[in-house]
Amino acid sequence: xxxxxxxxxDLMDGLDFLLDDLDRICRDAFSRYRRYDxxxxxxxxxxxxxxxxxxxxxxxxxxxxxxxxxxxxxxEVGASVQLIEVRxxxxxxxRDFAIVRxxxxxxxxxxRNYPTKQAKDxxxxxxxxxxxxxxxxxxxxxxxxxxxxxxxxxxxxxPRGKVIEWCAAIVPHEGxxxxxxxxxxxxxxxxx
Amino acid sequence: xxxxNHYMVVLARESRGLTQDELAERLSIGQGTLSKYETGxxxxxxxxxxxxxxxxxxxxxxxxxxxxxxxxPPFHYRKRKKLSAKALGRIVAEMNIxxxxxxxxxxSFGLKTNRFIPEINRDEFQGxxxxxxxxxxxxxxVREFWMLPGGPVANLMGIIEENGxxxxxxxxxxxxxxxxxxxxxxxxxxxxVNLNSPADRVRHTLAHELGHxxxxxxDLKDDDEMEDEADEFAGAFLLPADEVRPQLRRxxxxxxxxxxxxxxxxxxxxxxxxxxxxxxxxxxxxMFWIEMGKLGYRKREPNxxxxxxxxxxxxxxxxxxxxxxxxxADLAKVLCATSADIEAMYGKAALDPEPTRPQLxxxx
Numbered sequence: 001x002x003x004x005x006x007x008x009x010d011l012m013d014g015l016d017f018l019l020d021d022l023d024r025i026c027r028d029a030f031s032r033y034r035r036y037d038x039x040x041x042x043x044x045x046x047x048x049x050x051x052x053x054x055x056x057x058x059x060x061x062x063x064x065x066x067x068x069x070x071x072x073x074x075x076e077v078g079a080s081v082q083l084i085e086v087r088x089x090x091x092x093x094x095r096d097f098a099i100v101r102x103x104x105x106x107x108x109x110x111x112r113n114y115p116t117k118q119a120k121d122x123x124x125x126x127x128x129x130x131x132x133x134x135x136x137x138x139x140x141x142x143x144x145x146x147x148x149x150x151x152x153x154x155x156x157x158x159p160r161g162k163v164i165e166w167c168a169a170i171v172p173h174e175g176x177x178x179x180x181x182x183x184x185x186x187x188x189x190x191x192x
Numbered sequence: 193x194x195x196x197n198h199y200m201v202v203l204a205r206e207s208r209g210l211t212q213d214e215l216a217e218r219l220s221i222g223q224g225t226l227s228k229y230e231t232g233x234x235x236x237x238x239x240x241x242x243x244x245x246x247x248x249x250x251x252x253x254x255x256x257x258x259x260x261x262x263x264x265p266p267f268h269y270r271k272r273k274k275l276s277a278k279a280l281g282r283i284v285a286e287m288n289i290x291x292x293x294x295x296x297x298x299x300s301f302g303l304k305t306n307r308f309i310p311e312i313n314r315d316e317f318q319g320x321x322x323x324x325x326x327x328x329x330x331x332x333x334v335r336e337f338w339m340l341p342g343g344p345v346a347n348l349m350g351i352i353e354e355n356g357x358x359x360x361x362x363x364x365x366x367x368x369x370x371x372x373x374x375x376x377x378x379x380x381x382x383x384x385v386n387l388n389s390p391a392d393r394v395r396h397t398l399a400h401e402l403g404h405x406x407x408x409x410x411d412l413k414d415d416d417e418m419e420d421e422a423d424e425f426a427g428a429f430l431l432p433a434d435e436v437r438p439q440l441r442r443x444x445x446x447x448x449x450x451x452x453x454x455x456x457x458x459x460x461x462x463x464x465x466x467x468x469x470x471x472x473x474x475x476x477x478x479m480f481w482i483e484m485g486k487l488g489y490r491k492r493e494p495n496x497x498x499x500x501x502x503x504x505x506x507x508x509x510x511x512x513x514x515x516x517x518x519x520x521a522d523l524a525k526v527l528c529a530t531s532a533d534i535e536a537m538y539g540k541a542a543l544d545p546e547p548t549r550p551q552l553x554x555x556x
Contacts, residue, residue, distance in 0.1 A: 038454040042439060046446055146487050147449035147459075149495045 006097070006136045008166045012156065012183045014097055018081065019182045021064060023170045025102070026142040026154040029056035034149065046148060047113070050104040053142070057102040058090055065092055086128050089118045098136045100156070105141030108188050109157025109167030123159040143169075155186065196241060198232035199260045204248045205230075206285035209278060218247055254528040259295075261288040262376065275368040283364050287372055287384050290360055290537065293527045295379060297508040300516060308356040309381045309402070310337055311409045327407070327421055331428035334406055344455045345430055348395050349500040352402065357381040359398070359502035363388060363536075370394075373401035375409050390492055391499040392458040399426035427465040430457050440471045445483065449495055456497040460484065509538050 015022075033053045034041075044052070065081040082093050091101045101122065103111040118128060127133050139159055143152045154172075158165040166187045176182055205215050212230065216223040228234040236244070238252070245252040263284060312333065317325040338355055345351060349359045357380060364386045370393065372384045383401050385394055403425030408418050439451060443466060448459040455462070463480050466472045472480075484490050512518040512526075524531050 038450070041450045042447075042454050044450070045442070145494060146445050146483075147494055148446040149449040149453070 008158070008168060008185065008187075011098055011136055011138065011158070012168050015094060015156070016182055018094060019170045020173050022100070022140050022156070023154040023172055025057050025060045025064070026140065027151055027172075029053050029060060030142055030144075030151050032056050049148065050113070053104065054102060061092060061102065062090075084130050086122075086130055087118050089116070089122060089128075091122070091131065093132055093135065096132055096135060098138055099131055100138045100140045103139045103141040105139070105143045105155050105157060105167075107143060107186075109139065109141065109155050109159075109164045109186075111139065111141065120161075124161045153186075156183070194256050194258055196235045196255055197257055197259070198230055198235075200255045200257060201226075201230045201244065203261050203285045203288055204244070204250050204254060206281045207289055208248050209282040210248075211278070215247070219243065249530055249533070251525075251528055251530065253525070257292065257528055259292055261285065262291070262374065275366065279366060280369070283369060283372070286362070287360075287374070287382075289529075290362075290384065291374065291376070291379070291382060293529070293537070294358060294360070294382065294505070294508075296526055297505075297512065298380070301508045301511050303356075303380060303504075307338070307354065309352070309375075309405050310334065311375075312406050313411050314407070315411070327403075327424040328428045328433060330406060331403075331425050332432065334402075334429060335432070342432065342435060344457075345395075345399075346456075347500055348398050348430075349502045352383065352398065353502065353504045357383055357402075357405075358504050360384045360505055361387045361502055370397040371401050373405055375405055381405050385502075387499075390458075391496050392452065392456065392461070392493065395430065395456060395497070395500065396426050396458060396461050399429050402426070402429065423464070424468060427461060427468060431455055431462065431465045433469055436462075436465060437469060437471065440466050440469075443472050443476055443480070445480075452493070452495055452497070458493055459489070460493070505538070 030053050033049065033056060036052075041049075062083055065083055067083040067085070080095050084091050084093055084099075089101070091099045093099050099122075105111060115123065121128055122137055123139075125137055137159065139157045141155050141157065143155055144150060145152055154170045155167055156170065157167040164187075166185065168183045169186045171180070171182050171184060205212070210218070212226055213223050216226040219226070225234075229236050229240075241252040241255045244250075245254060261284075310333075312325075312330050314325045314327075314330065317330065317333075338351065340351065352359060360382060362384045367386070367388060370386050370389055374382045374384075376382075383398060385398060385401075387394065389397065400422045403422035404418065407421055407425060412418070413421075436451075436455075440462075443463075445459070448462050451457075451462050452459050463472070463477065467474075467477045481490075509523070512523060518526070520531060520534070524534055527534065529537075
């Protein structure tokens, strides 16, 4: 299947086994950041805050899914998720169908900072060395309230260059009845 | 037992939120008769005192206590204009009753502090400079007087109680009134605080009332002016200008939320402080309030700091129960209150039976 053939449902259902981990990574990283000394938090602007939270997310993800030799099939190494680093860009390959990176999101799943060249290529779906090419490029992120101090939800967005094709929110494990779908489509609808 | 105290009839009636007419009807007497009892023109019989007590939920001894209620102006309270006179009367009556309880409790408890809440008259205040003392100067002096270090006031209730105040947690059954305070000779300064309010608001309210107690005990002014000064004092006390000024280099919700986490003061109070210090323009202030309104933060802000809990009153009740061996009935008798009232005012712990020591048993 080609990259652009994956629908939101295909990808989100495929990631179902991973949604708890992704949600936990984002929530734990943010709550860990909020436990910093309030005097230190005061000196951080939103960029510094996002950098700190990203470091915690990346470290946690790396602990859960360390780098593996990609030539070894996942079922043999016992890992379905593997870290790949492309010139400083850390992404995690999920089996052979998706690649995720961690970002801070706005309500629509967009991230705001100035992207590096490889980040642009990642979002555009351009081939990058070491990344399984047909796999869908996704961005896993956290969305905060207006004050930037309260966690609203974890989201998975599908960037297509500068545009977000779709955005889905992960329903936290605690709030999800058994057997219910673990994600909801939160893509902003265009006006009628 | 002393003579019948007609002031207590008014207190008891208002504490239950009844008008004279309603109580007279309940007692099947004329309103004129009740009015004469309340004004002290006539003294009722002991039988009537029992009937009155049963009707209002007080022991008859309540009406034979000494003392008189205090109304305005010794009270200062943060209230919203929607609060009705009847509701305010009920709250003021309850505050008077609680003041009488505290007076009883302090007879044996003995407050061990020689620190106090100063009264400062700005016209006579000898500050560091020759210019007329500002509210900022007064707030700084109080912080220095109590030897508070720079930075946020960690536990305002604790500091007030260490310095001769008693914080009385209250349930005003409305969110239209936040606090009342009272300074009466021979008593600690009392702060009655509605703990139903958010924690950041409670802190600001308490600092506001502290401002009244420092500034307006001797120097009474127009009500609005006193409220404005107390508000300014609260801001200056909780957010000292020399520390806040460099921190307010940015003025956006995100930064204010972080400042709130540090100072444990609401974003709204920080914005008002910034405006008073001239650090933001009127336009910035206007946009801030519009944004707060849109997000629903004007009623309750996110990121509430940890709630402060007063301890002195609890210690006083525990002292009577545990050290002095007062049973719940003894406590009710000395405070001239019913068990239900005591539970409502001081919590269930005040009535819990003493934990009995475990029985010794033979271990094989």
